[in-house]
Amino acid sequence: MEKKYKISEFAHLVGLSPYTLRYYENEKLITPHRYDNGQRYYTNHDIRWVGFLLHLKGCGMSMNEIKEYVKLRSQGDSTIPQRKAWLQKVKANSLSKIKEMQFHLKILFHKIDWYDGKLNNCDYGSFAEYLDRFEKKGK
Amino acid sequence: MEKKYKISEFAHLVGLSPYTLRYYENEKLITPHRYDNGQRYYTNHDIRWVGFLLHLKGCGMSMNEIKEYVKLRSQGDSTIPQRKAWLQKVKANSLSKIKEMQFHLKILFHKIDWYDGKLNNCDYGSFAEYLDRFEKKGK
DNA sequence: ATATTCCTTAGAGTTAACTCTAAGTCAAGA
DNA sequence: TCTTGACTTAGAGTTAACTCTAAGGAATAT
Numbered sequence: 001m002e003k004k005y006k007i008s009e010f011a012h013l014v015g016l017s018p019y020t021l022r023y024y025e026n027e028k029l030i031t032p033h034r035y036d037n038g039q040r041y042y043t044n045h046d047i048r049w050v051g052f053l054l055h056l057k058g059c060g061m062s063m064n065e066i067k068e069y070v071k072l073r074s075q076g077d078s079t080i081p082q083r084k085a086w087l088q089k090v091k092a093n094s095l096s097k098i099k100e101m102q103f104h105l106k107i108l109f110h111k112i113d114w115y116d117g118k119l120n121n122c123d124y125g126s127f128a129e130y131l132d133r134f135e136k137k138g139k
Numbered sequence: 140m141e142k143k144y145k146i147s148e149f150a151h152l153v154g155l156s157p158y159t160l161r162y163y164e165n166e167k168l169i170t171p172h173r174y175d176n177g178q179r180y181y182t183n184h185d186i187r188w189v190g191f192l193l194h195l196k197g198c199g200m201s202m203n204e205i206k207e208y209v210k211l212r213s214q215g216d217s218t219i220p221q222r223k224a225w226l227q228k229v230k231a232n233s234l235s236k237i238k239e240m241q242f243h244l245k246i247l248f249h250k251i252d253w254y255d256g257k258l259n260n261c262d263y264g265s266f267a268e269y270l271d272r273f274e275k276k277g278k
Numbered sequence: 279a280t281a282t283t284c285c286t287t288a289g290a291g292t293t294a295a296c297t298c299t300a301a302g303t304c305a306a307g308a
Numbered sequence: 309t310c311t312t313g314a315c316t317t318a319g320a321g322t323t324a325a326c327t328c329t330a331a332g333g334a335a336t337a338t
Contacts (some may be wrong), residue, residue, distance in 0.1 A: 019296075084258070176335070289329090299320075300319095
């Protein structure tokens with residue numbers, strides 16, 4: 001017999017609120033089982049499923065995109081090529097989002113260095129000048 | 140004489156809308172100059188400044204955080220240590236956000252591989268089993 | 279001359295993803 | 309018995325960061 005979790009225990013396990021779980025269910029992302037009296041219960045399988053949904057979310061997929069994906073999934077194995085293509089697009093977006101963030105971060109690093117310079121009374125000139133010098137060095 | 144840009148030209152240059160620029164100004168993030176007739180104009184210096192704001196934003200800083208930072212800046216060089224500390228916190232957050240995203244992406248990669256397996260009729264079992272095997276190999 | 283672009287204030291609308299309330303019912307635990 | 313936690317539907321509230329409209333006026337471009 002597999003462990004069964006009621007909504008609040010499950011919510012705690014996956015790091016979501018019962019509200020959010022019902023909301024996701026309403027949006028057809030999750031379909032928990034029910035006891036005869038109507039109460040939901042979730043299993044370890046559901047933990048893995050929600051975990052996967054959160055990975056998708058963490059890769060920057062919106063609710064609507066995830067819903068599309070889940071809809072395809074519900075149509076069976078014939079949609080695997082489409083689902084794979086979806087995930088490849090998500091992967092590309094996610095990678096470029098990371099690259100973009102790293103670029104922004106690089107500037108932040110420089111700004112921190114520039115502050116260090118200011119604090120040590122090294123005259124770096126304006127931040128723009130400092131960056132310019134870096135560009136030239138970089139080449 | 141430095142080039143002066145009116146709001147819509149400037150908006151185009153920095154990739155924001157005039158609405159957004161006025162909004163940012165209202166929030167004290169930007170302070171463009173004015174012609175005698177009251178029209179705003181922006182300079183290359185403003186391009187660099189907005190660029191920097193967008194880097195901060197791109198590192199995950201919220202409007203409110205950026206406003207705090209800009210407020211400190213307006214108080215002069217004595218706030219440099221605080222500003223540096225701010226940016227260091229932002230840097231740490233940003234790095235951990237990237238790490239998190241990379242972790243989510245790793246799962247996505249695996250899922251794509253798993254789909255490939257399915258499409259080639261290699262029997263990987265369920266995705267959970269596939270991941271489990273990876274964990275063990277990884278050790 | 280006419281259309282476009284600029285200005286103002288003030289406030290309403292938008293989007294995503296929750297988050298919660300109301301109002302009423304049901305069932306299990308101490 | 310009393311509290312706690314589950315259920316329902318339907319809809320309202322929240323937050324961030326815009327995004328736009330209205331209404332009225334001034335200047336510029338074709």
